[in-house]
Amino acid sequence: xxxxxxxxxxxxxxxxxxxxxxxxxxxxxxxxxxxxxxxxxxxxxxxxxxxxxxxxxxxxxxxxxxxxxxxxxxxxxxxxxxxxxxxxxxxxxxxxxxxxxxxxxxxxxxxxxxxxxxxxxxxxxxxxxxxxxxxxxxxxxxxxxxxxxxxxxxxxxxxxxxxxxxxxxxxxxxxxxxxxxxxxxxxxxxxxxxxxxxxxxxxxxxxxxxxxxxxxxxxxxxxxxxxxxxxxxxxxxxxxxxxxxxxxxxxxxxxxxxxxxxxxxxxxxxxxxxxxxxxxxxxxxxxxxxxxxxxxxxxxxxxxxxxxxxxxxxxxxxxxxxxxxxxxxxxxxxxxxxxxxxxxxxxxxxxxxxxxxxxxxxxxxxxxxxxxxxxxxxxxxxxxxxxxxxxxxxxxxxxxxxxxxxxxxx
Amino acid sequence: xxxxxxxxxxxxxxxxxxxxxxxxxxxxxxxxxxxxxxxxxxxxxxxxxxxxxxxxxxxxxxxxxxxxxxxxxxxxxxxxxxxxxxxxxxxxxxxxxxxxxxxxxxxxxxxxxxxxxxxxxxxxxxxxxxxxxxxxxxxxxxxxxxxxxxxxxxxxxxxxxxxxxxxxxxxxxxxxxxxxxxxxxxxxxxxxxxxxxxxxxxxxxxxxxxxxxxxxxxx
Numbered sequence: 001x002x003x004x005x006x007x008x009x010x011x012x013x014x015x016x017x018x019x020x021x022x023x024x025x026x027x028x029x030x031x032x033x034x035x036x037x038x039x040x041x042x043x044x045x046x047x048x049x050x051x052x053x054x055x056x057x058x059x060x061x062x063x064x065x066x067x068x069x070x071x072x073x074x075x076x077x078x079x080x081x082x083x084x085x086x087x088x089x090x091x092x093x094x095x096x097x098x099x100x101x102x103x104x105x106x107x108x109x110x111x112x113x114x115x116x117x118x119x120x121x122x123x124x125x126x127x128x129x130x131x132x133x134x135x136x137x138x139x140x141x142x143x144x145x146x147x148x149x150x151x152x153x154x155x156x157x158x159x160x161x162x163x164x165x166x167x168x169x170x171x172x173x174x175x176x177x178x179x180x181x182x183x184x185x186x187x188x189x190x191x192x193x194x195x196x197x198x199x200x201x202x203x204x205x206x207x208x209x210x211x212x213x214x215x216x217x218x219x220x221x222x223x224x225x226x227x228x229x230x231x232x233x234x235x236x237x238x239x240x241x242x243x244x245x246x247x248x249x250x251x252x253x254x255x256x257x258x259x260x261x262x263x264x265x266x267x268x269x270x271x272x273x274x275x276x277x278x279x280x281x282x283x284x285x286x287x288x289x290x291x292x293x294x295x296x297x298x299x300x301x302x303x304x305x306x307x308x309x310x311x312x313x314x315x316x317x318x319x320x321x322x323x324x325x326x327x328x329x330x331x332x333x334x335x336x337x338x339x340x341x342x343x344x345x346x347x348x349x350x351x352x353x354x355x356x357x358x359x360x361x362x363x364x365x366x367x368x369x370x371x372x373x374x375x376x377x378x379x380x381x382x383x384x385x386x387x388x389x390x391x392x393x394x395x396x397x398x399x400x401x402x403x404x405x406x407x408x409x410x
Numbered sequence: 411x412x413x414x415x416x417x418x419x420x421x422x423x424x425x426x427x428x429x430x431x432x433x434x435x436x437x438x439x440x441x442x443x444x445x446x447x448x449x450x451x452x453x454x455x456x457x458x459x460x461x462x463x464x465x466x467x468x469x470x471x472x473x474x475x476x477x478x479x480x481x482x483x484x485x486x487x488x489x490x491x492x493x494x495x496x497x498x499x500x501x502x503x504x505x506x507x508x509x510x511x512x513x514x515x516x517x518x519x520x521x522x523x524x525x526x527x528x529x530x531x532x533x534x535x536x537x538x539x540x541x542x543x544x545x546x547x548x549x550x551x552x553x554x555x556x557x558x559x560x561x562x563x564x565x566x567x568x569x570x571x572x573x574x575x576x577x578x579x580x581x582x583x584x585x586x587x588x589x590x591x592x593x594x595x596x597x598x599x600x601x602x603x604x605x606x607x608x609x610x611x612x613x614x615x616x617x618x619x620x621x622x623x624x625x626x627x628x629x
Contacts, residue, residue, distance in 0.1 A: 004517075011505040011547075337501045340465070341515050341567070342490025 005355045015327060016359045022323055023363025024370070026316040031371040033309045040305060044298045048244045048291060054123070055250065055286040056238030062261030062285055089253055090239060093246050098124035100236035101216050107228050110171055115211040117235075118219025121147050124236050125213060127206055134206040139164075142201040150217040154198040157210055164200040168212070169193060172226030194225040244291055251286070258284035324356055411492060411570035413439045413462060413603055417471035419626075420457055431457040433626035434471070441570065444597040444604040446617035454626035455607045459573050462605065463495045464488040475571065490518060494569035496593075498576035500556040502548040508534070508559050509544040515567040533565040537592055554585030561592055572596055574606040578613055590616045 009016045090097055101118040103110050119125050122144050128134045136155065146153055154166065172192035179186040198214060241250060254260070261283040328335070331352070338348050420432040431454045439445055447455045461468055462475075464485045472479040475492055483492070502511050509530050516526040534543070537558040548556055557577060564572055574593060578586035590606075590613050597604040597618070606613060614620045622629045 007510075008505050333501075334503060334505075337503060340463070340489060340495055340501070341518065341563075342486050342488075343518060344486045347518075 019359040020363040023360040024367040027364045027367030028370050040302055051291045053241045053244045053247055053288050058261055058283050058285045060283050094239040095242040097239040099234050100124040101219055102233050102235045117211050117213050118216035119147050119213050120216045136204045138202040147215045149215050152198050153201045155202045155213040156200050158203045158205045166198050169195045170222050170226045172228055192226045254284045261285045411476050413571055414474040418468045419470035421469050431626050439603050441603050442601045443618040444594045446614040446620045447607045448614050449623035453623040455623045459575050459607050463493050463573050492569055493571045494564040494567045496560050496574040496577045498579040500560045507545050512562045512566050533562045537562045553580045557589050570602050572602050572604045
């Protein structure tokens with residue numbers, strides 16, 4: 001059978017070459033389209049990932065905690081300590097969690113000389129962000145990573161008086177001891193105090209801001225020494241997603257634990273799990289507008305390309321079907337003859353199917369090979385093939401004897 | 411191999427009505443004889459021939475070939491082994507050479523190449539074609555030569571019933587005489603049952619028996 005097929009292909013090369021070329025062109029188009037779809041998808045992921053998605057916990061109206069009580073202790077534990085549910089999520093999704101600790105209002109005399117904050121990164125102190133006109137000048141050998149440590153270092157305002165080492169005295173709550181000595185009763189008042197020497201590692205410019213920033217862990221350990229660490233508040237809690245495409249997981253988490261910030265400050269009905277309803281005291285502000293715009297634009301473009309690819313596929317499949325159909329129709333007589341000499345339908349089918357498949361496979365192999373090579377534009381190749389076919393057909397017909405052609409038609 | 415028609419009728423559904431092309435036809439064709447079926451166009455002779463060739467089954471009655479109704483024959487096997495048809499337009503495979511055309515039925519039987527070539531050469535010589543024709547394509551042959559190749563293919567097939575549908579319709583008188591001579595010799599010398607459908611009285615004259623059809627029935 002294979003010999004018969006080869007013989008037939010050799011003796012009628014033009015239709016076979018046509019099928020071969022058609023298969024090659026179609027496979028090139030389909031491969032190319034698939035390739036560009038894949039590239040577009042990768043570029044979508046890369047572009048989305050290059051846009052950092054930050055979020056922060058805010059009051060229900062979207063305002064930050066600054067100057068307010070700050071996030072409650074139980075919520076803080078949930079987000080900052082390892083046993084919290086949200087913390088498990090943060091380990092999975094967030095590249096960095098930023099927070100800023102402040103001394104609560106009722107203990108503001110703990111550091112009477114200057115406002116004092118503990119931060120995990122510059123991102124936790126929004127007032128220091130370059131977008132707000134602030135600039136940080138680091139001393140040699142230091143950078144932002146110092147805030148992740150527990151060292152006695154600090155960042156001070158540019159015009160902060162004093163040298164590169166400052167001494168801060170932390171004073172705890174007053175203690176009242178009742179002393180009864182015979183008939184004499186006295187009340188002794190005492191304070192827990194601790195003095196720490198900070199090395200200045202950099203200075204910042206931010207008009208009107210006089211806060212001294214130290215690493216969050218350092219601050220907590222110092223406040224622990226004066227026994228007010230448990231009352232530390234977090235005035236900023238935010239994070240950055242490791243992979244921006246995980247934003248849907250973050251939105252899911254928000255729906256479970258938080259409200260969406262509502263500028264009117266009104267509390268919308270709680271729709272999350274009952275167990276987490278207590279967190280509904282807070283909103284989670286996801287800064288994803290840029291990502292959403294980009295995501296929507298790119299998704300539209302990918303959708304259009306996918307649609308185009310489906311159309312091209314349907315057209316290609318249609319062209320392939322029509323070619324096969326017309327080729328068989330043009331050889332109806334041969335098929336009838338094969339049947340009249342006793343060839344079974346199955347034999348006839350395999351004869352033709354294998355012949356056409358052989359041509360198509362050769363075309364697809366060439367198409368695939370071209371796709372790997374791919375140096376010239378698809379359009380150019382198509383034009384060249386089209387004009388070659390046209391020219392060959394014209395050359396053949398124009399060289400024929402006119403009388404012979406007329407007789408052939410008769 | 412004998413062929414018998416027993417009350418054979420055949421109807422097909424036309425565009426507006428059902429057409430009864432063959433109407434209650436009976437006949438026993440004997441081996442070793444050459445028969446001619448004549449009749450006007452549309453009299454049903456080609457339809458009858460097609461039924462005998464196993465291209466379709468009669469709607470009523472039956473055709474008995476070698477003692478077995480065509481309904482019980484595997485029709486591919488019937489066309490391959492028992493009944494061979496020669497057509498007016500020769501029906502040669504256009505992409506195969508003369509020798510490949512003659513060998514085609516032998517290849518279907520998976521005969522060895524050597525044996526098939528020997529047999530093909532033998533039957534080619536029988537229809538008086540020289541070895542020069544072996545590698546020619548049908549398009550390069552005259553009508554008479556093409557019909558002789560078709561007969562050679564039939565001979566190679568080895569069927570004992572040979573049906574010819576207007577085999578000389580496209581040929582001149584010399585070629586017609588040659589072809590009819592070959593067909594008659596197949597009946598008389600090889601013991602085949604040869605049935606020729608024709609319009610040509612000269613062809614019918616050569617046959618051992620002439621049957622005339624009108625409106626799907628014998629006259």
